[in-house]
Amino acid sequence: MNAFHRAIPLLATALTVCLAAAPASGAARGGHGGHAGGARASAHTSVNRPASRPQANRGVDRGSTSNSNRNVNRDSNRNVNRNVNRNVNVDRDIDVDVHHDDHWNDWDDHPFATAAAVTAGVAVTSAVIGSIVNSVPPSCVTTVINGVAYQQCGSTWYEPQYAGTTVQYVVINPPR
């Protein structure tokens, strides 16, 4: 029972890790060996869904072309996430500390469906300015400068933002 209970968060964590790039400094190896992959779909939570705007109607890649048209018209939020996801270029040897149960409850972004976007063409072994992660290591410190909240993790600074109901962290130049 205990092992089972731990397995679920670990599974979710493993998936998150695969999608998230984190700065190498001060973090332990994830050690999950390989790329577990992310989520490709989730169940709709309503029958009738708002038609998406044209901007969100592109680039849906679900690995199942026969369904793509229907999907394009049904889900603006996930379409956008997929657009971002498609360009992920994440270092497979991601450094992140994954065993923080006390952090787990606060690590409250959807670990499956939301992907990190990392600037294309850049190998990510440390955080690239403009790259996006879904969580930051627990060692990061919240710093408020001019009313704006940042997460400082060693020399790397993140600015949190909402994408839908998900909080993402964008790597930025140090604000000070």
Add this chain to the structure above:
Amino acid sequence: MGKALRALPRFSLTSDATTEIVLDSGEKIALDGQVSYKVQPPQRMFVELKSDRKLRQLFYDGTTLTIYAPRLKYYASAENLGKTLGELVTTAAQDYGIEFPLADLFFWGTERAPGDQLTSAIYVGAGTLDGERIDQYAFRQPGVDWQVWIAQKTSLPQKLVITSLDDPAMPQYVARLHWDTTSAMDAKAFTFVPSEGATRIRLLPIEAVAVEADEEESP
């Protein structure tokens, strides 16, 4: 059901729901969560979305939609999202990717849930759900098969099952709905007041997300 929903002067609703996620491998994972609505049509609403790994509150006071993460203590706001809750729910999804679970509660009985979308309708039969007499129906429309259990007494939906057809694994959403249509509501519930330590962050418009994705395509 649509008529009954639209006739409610206000309602509180708690829902226990299971959402299936499809991994790239095709394996399905079921995630449980609770959704609580406090709704005072046409313009006020409070929603809490709670699961093991996510807690969000959404406030709409008729003007400003605020999303808040009580544990992360980040909030963000958007304005001018519509005159009705149906418009709000639609615009929030279109412009900001904010999805309200069970959004149909604001669509049924309006033009946002057009009956001509249905390609099949089956009356499964009468039954009992938690001691309450219900009628069960099954429908098909583009992208989803769905079933609803409607209370005979109130004509309100008591259970909803949505099967998404746009992925071959066909993930399901199963929600039980528990209604309170009589209790009074505190008007303060709809207005967000930042608590100590809460900080405002950006809410990314969908256009911006799409543009950023585009930029990444051309190195």
